[in-house]
Each structure stands twice: as C-alpha cells, then as structure tokens.
Amino acid sequence: MTLLKNNGVLPLARNASVIVMGPNANDSVMQWGNYNGFPSHTVTVLEGVRDITGRDIPYLRGCDHVINNNFVSCFNLLSSDGKPGLTATYWNNKSRDGQSVAVERLTVPVNKSTGGATVFAPGVNLTDFSARYVGTFKPEESGRYTMQLRTDNGFRRLSVDGTTLVDNSTKGNRNTYTCTFNAEKGKSYDIELLYGAGDRTALLSFDIGMIKDYDTDAGDADVVIFVGGIAPSLEGEEMPVSVPGFRGGDRESIELPAMQRNLLKNLKAQGKKIVYVNCSGSAVALAPEDSICDAILQAWYPGQAGGTAVAEVLYGDYNPAGRLPVTFYRDDSQLPDFLDYSMDGRTYRYMKDKPLYAFGHGLSYTTFDYESASLDRKSAKCGDNVNLNIKLRNAGKRDGDEVVQVYIRKEGDFGGPVKTLRAFKRVTLPAGTSRDIAFTLTPDAFKTYDQKSGRMAVTPGKYEILYGGSSENLKSLPLTLK
Known part of the structure; x- marks a missing residue:
C-alpha cells in the first residue's frame, strides 16, 4: 500500500x-x-x-x-423445476452421450474454470467433458434483457425458447458474447446453454440481466x-x-x-x-x-x-x-x-520535469526528520568503500516505518543519469525516537558509463551523495574520488 x-x-x-x-x-x-x-x-x-x-x-x-456497461444481474429470476436457479447436468464426454455424471443447481451466476485443477462439479473430468444448463426466466418488468456469455475455445450454444442466439461458429482462445432479447413482465422464457470443453483451460461464465443507468x-x-x-x-x-x-x-x-x-x-x-x-x-x-x-x-x-x-x-x-x-x-x-x-x-x-508522484514517494501517518548526515571522508580513492551515517527521527505521534533512500550523482556526467538509487533501508521507529542509519557504499555504487573504455566503471571526479525519503527533495553531501 x-x-x-x-x-x-x-x-x-x-x-x-x-x-x-x-x-x-x-x-x-x-x-x-x-x-x-x-x-x-x-x-x-x-x-x-x-x-x-x-x-x-x-x-x-x-x-x-x-465504458457505460451497468449490467444489473437478474439471475435470481431464473428457476428450474419450480426451484430457484439453473439445473446443470454434466457428462464426461464432449457430446453429452450416455449417463450423466453429475447434476447441480446454480443459484448464482455461472463462473466456472478448471484453472488450478478445479473441476466444474464433483465427479466431472478436468478435460473432455460437456454440460447442459437449463432454466426458466420470468422477468418482473418488461424490457430488453442481456445475456453475457464467456467461454473457452470449445463448443457453446445458447438459446431462448428454442431460438439460437449464440452458436459454435466462432472459435478462439477466449470468446465473449453479449446478446439481447425482449421479455414481457410475468411471461416465462426457457433458457438453454450447451457447453463442451475445448482443448485449453475450460472456462464458462453466464449471467442474465439488464443494462441500467448508474446511481451516482x-x-x-x-x-x-x-x-x-x-x-x-x-x-x-x-x-x-x-x-x-x-x-x-x-x-x-x-x-x-x-x-x-x-x-x-x-x-x-x-x-x-x-x-x-x-x-x-x-x-x-x-x-x-x-x-x-x-x-x-x-x-x-x-x-x-x-x-x-x-x-x-x-x-x-x-x-x-x-x-x-x-x-x-x-x-x-x-x-x-x-x-x-x-x-x-x-x-x-x-527526467528533468517534476512528476506528479516521484519514484520512491510514499506518505505515512507520522513524519520523519533527517536530522544530520555525514561521510567518513570527504575524498577517497576509486575502489574504496565509503561509509555514510544518517540520523533519522520519528517526529510524529505514531510508530512507523521510513524507507531511507540513497542516490548518487556524478558531476559533469553529460548524458548520464541525474541520479541513481544505490542503497535503501526500511527502518521501523517508535514515535519520538531517533536512530543512526549506516550505509556502506561499495565501489559498484559509483560506477557510471565511461566513454573512453565503453563500459561501466568507477572514474575520478566529484560526486554528490543524495539522501532522503524519496527521489525528490533530497539532501546532499559532496565526495571526491581520486
């Protein structure tokens, strides 16, 4: 977060x-x-x-x-054999032949997937299976209703009162269909959805409802x-x-x-x-x-x-x-x-412009003060380690974590980065307490692209050690490498 x-x-x-x-x-x-x-x-x-x-x-x-697609589900208006929901029947073959292996009642919108080795229903294969979902839809208001169907690349056929609205003419890894029909309040409409698993992860989702204006x-x-x-x-x-x-x-x-x-x-x-x-x-x-x-x-x-x-x-x-x-x-x-x-x-x-939120940015319910910082030397030889010590204080009233960030910039590095993150530590501080945070900057931290050798290298020059709680509003310490 x-x-x-x-x-x-x-x-x-x-x-x-x-x-x-x-x-x-x-x-x-x-x-x-x-x-x-x-x-x-x-x-x-x-x-x-x-x-x-x-x-x-x-x-x-x-x-x-x-886009405006305020789909309000009316799945609760489906029933089968006088009970709420769809009746789902499964076969362990793709042609729905012979004895079914499972029957279940679905009272919430269909959302099935064999991803993670999860079967559609107990007793059903992960592959090479088919299903039939049937129910009667009885709307509480007249209007245009929408059915949303998403499947894998297997077989699918969706019909209302025997009229086919979606068939198996389109194949692909994933297929999403939206079809509509007019329905009158109080009348009954028979819904049938036939499905056969494809050669990929089996996937089936189905719902019925209306597109309405959003309440804002x-x-x-x-x-x-x-x-x-x-x-x-x-x-x-x-x-x-x-x-x-x-x-x-x-x-x-x-x-x-x-x-x-x-x-x-x-x-x-x-x-x-x-x-x-x-x-x-x-x-x-x-x-x-x-x-x-x-x-x-x-x-x-x-x-x-x-x-x-x-x-x-x-x-x-x-x-x-x-x-x-x-x-x-x-x-x-x-x-x-x-x-x-x-x-x-x-x-x-x-980046030289000011972004909306900088790299490394993040707020807390407390505040942190960078009270002081020091290097163990003002100049060093290329290849030496340099030690940085930062005194950090939790100046707020809540315990919290600060991520102390250290960036390095080489002066006169034309075409090079304006700064590069080279170290960070997450520090937990109780409210009102201070702590010294120590960093050891190895030679790798000072590597820049060397035009002469055509490779990343530590080269002599003046450097800035930048530190703070994000990549902007940083404090700095100078360092010379010889």
Whole structure:
C-alpha cells in the first residue's frame, strides 16, 4: 500500500459516515492481477471496510472502468423445476452421450474454470467433458434483457425458447458474447446453454440481466471511498480489448479513464470528501484527482486479502510505508514519444520535469526528520568503500516505518543519469525516537558509463551523495574520488 496524498482525512474513524463506490470496490478477480492462482476466497475492499467497521456500509458501483456497461444481474429470476436457479447436468464426454455424471443447481451466476485443477462439479473430468444448463426466466418488468456469455475455445450454444442466439461458429482462445432479447413482465422464457470443453483451460461464465443507468448519488455520507483505476482485464498480454485508452492489452494513455474522472468531479460537486483508492499494475496519471481528492492510496492489484489490507490502512490499523517503484507522470504529455529510443525524460534517472508522484514517494501517518548526515571522508580513492551515517527521527505521534533512500550523482556526467538509487533501508521507529542509519557504499555504487573504455566503471571526479525519503527533495553531501 502506497499512500500518495493525505490532507488529514485519513485515517478514518470507525464511526465515520462513509459510502463505498467505484468499479474495483467489489471486484475480487481484479485483485488477482495477471498470471495468478485462484484463491478459495478473496476479500474485496467493500468486504474489508464492512469487516473493519462492523457495519453494513452502503455501496454503489457508480460507473465502469471505461465504458457505460451497468449490467444489473437478474439471475435470481431464473428457476428450474419450480426451484430457484439453473439445473446443470454434466457428462464426461464432449457430446453429452450416455449417463450423466453429475447434476447441480446454480443459484448464482455461472463462473466456472478448471484453472488450478478445479473441476466444474464433483465427479466431472478436468478435460473432455460437456454440460447442459437449463432454466426458466420470468422477468418482473418488461424490457430488453442481456445475456453475457464467456467461454473457452470449445463448443457453446445458447438459446431462448428454442431460438439460437449464440452458436459454435466462432472459435478462439477466449470468446465473449453479449446478446439481447425482449421479455414481457410475468411471461416465462426457457433458457438453454450447451457447453463442451475445448482443448485449453475450460472456462464458462453466464449471467442474465439488464443494462441500467448508474446511481451516482452518494446520499448523506460525508466521505466517499472510491475504488477505481484499471483492471487486469484491460492491461495484459494480448488481451482482446478495444476501448478508449486500451487496445489489445496495451495502454494508449496513462490517464485515468474519463468515466471515472467525471464521476469523481460529480462527487466533489456533491460536497463529499473523497478517499480515492487506485488499483493498477502500472502508473496512472492522476493530476485532476490529486487536486480534488482528499486522499489517494495506491493499492496496485492487492491479492486475495487485499480488501483487508486496504481497510486496515484507511482506518489506521496499519501505518502505510510503501514507496513507489515507478514514476507517476503528471499526464501523457510528460511521456517521451514512443518511437524515441533515447533515455532523455524516461524514468526518475533521466527526467528533468517534476512528476506528479516521484519514484520512491510514499506518505505515512507520522513524519520523519533527517536530522544530520555525514561521510567518513570527504575524498577517497576509486575502489574504496565509503561509509555514510544518517540520523533519522520519528517526529510524529505514531510508530512507523521510513524507507531511507540513497542516490548518487556524478558531476559533469553529460548524458548520464541525474541520479541513481544505490542503497535503501526500511527502518521501523517508535514515535519520538531517533536512530543512526549506516550505509556502506561499495565501489559498484559509483560506477557510471565511461566513454573512453565503453563500459561501466568507477572514474575520478566529484560526486554528490543524495539522501532522503524519496527521489525528490533530497539532501546532499559532496565526495571526491581520486
């Protein structure tokens, strides 16, 4: 967890009047990232907040990540043999021949995968199997209903009252279908889904519902915990995605998607304090959000217990101490042209502009003072170790961790980096205490690219030893190497 901004709204009190919103607030799959395992249970941020407060905190999704697709599930209106849900029948062959091997009733949307050697149902093969899902849909209001289906490259056929809406004409590693039909209140519609596993990891998800306008009214809550950002389904290797800002798994912009940005502005106009939790696997440009949100927490893709971790940070059970391992640029304009292969302007080492959040940046619920620092010598021979001592004080009222960072810059290294991280230590300090932090800088720490030899080497010259809590606002000590 990396706390990027806090104007004092955090940590929240247990009894604070809050509402949880955002497309990532109740999304467990987002938290897994890519190349993931499949946990038996994932604590979402919504669950984490409800658990830590002991209250049924209200929740509104508010918007999607990028495009308006407010799908409201009506799976609860499906029944089979007079009982809620779909009846699922399985065969251990791909043609649904002979005796079935398992029957189950599904009362929640279908979400099956053999990833992690998990069978669709007890007694069903991991491969070479098929299934039939049947139920009757009886809507409570007339309108246009949407069925969402996602499968592997195997067989699939979806029909309503005998009319086929999806068939097996399209093959691929992953296939996602959205089909609609009109339904009248009180009438019954027979749904049948046939499935046969393909030659990859078996995958099947199915739901039925309606596309509706989002509710964005935060009501009487004083604070909105908005959990947004992007998702592994948008950024990843060869993703079948083509929406504004994302194409084929690549990001065409680092800006927060406009749909979320506009909703945050709307919440600010409602007079709400906004705690923004950003989930992403890479940097997101958050300049407008930095100006309107009261706090920003970078939660990345936090894994199966991520909701617990976020809640413990937001409510002060844990004092955050994460530091950014990448630069958070202010906006797209700070990125060099994609076809420019020079290092100029890239990463904290070559960037001369001021980013939104620097490499190594991260806040705490306490403050740290770098009271003094000294080297064991002002000059040394190339190849010598140099010892650095820093006196660090926790000047706040809470115990906490500081990540002490040491950078080195060589004066006159034209074309070289403006600074390079060469050492760091995570230090735990009780409130009001001080500690001397010792570093031994070996010759490797002073290596730069030597034009004469064409290799990295320690060369004579004047150096700056830079130290502090991030890659910006650093203090310095001079050193001469002979």
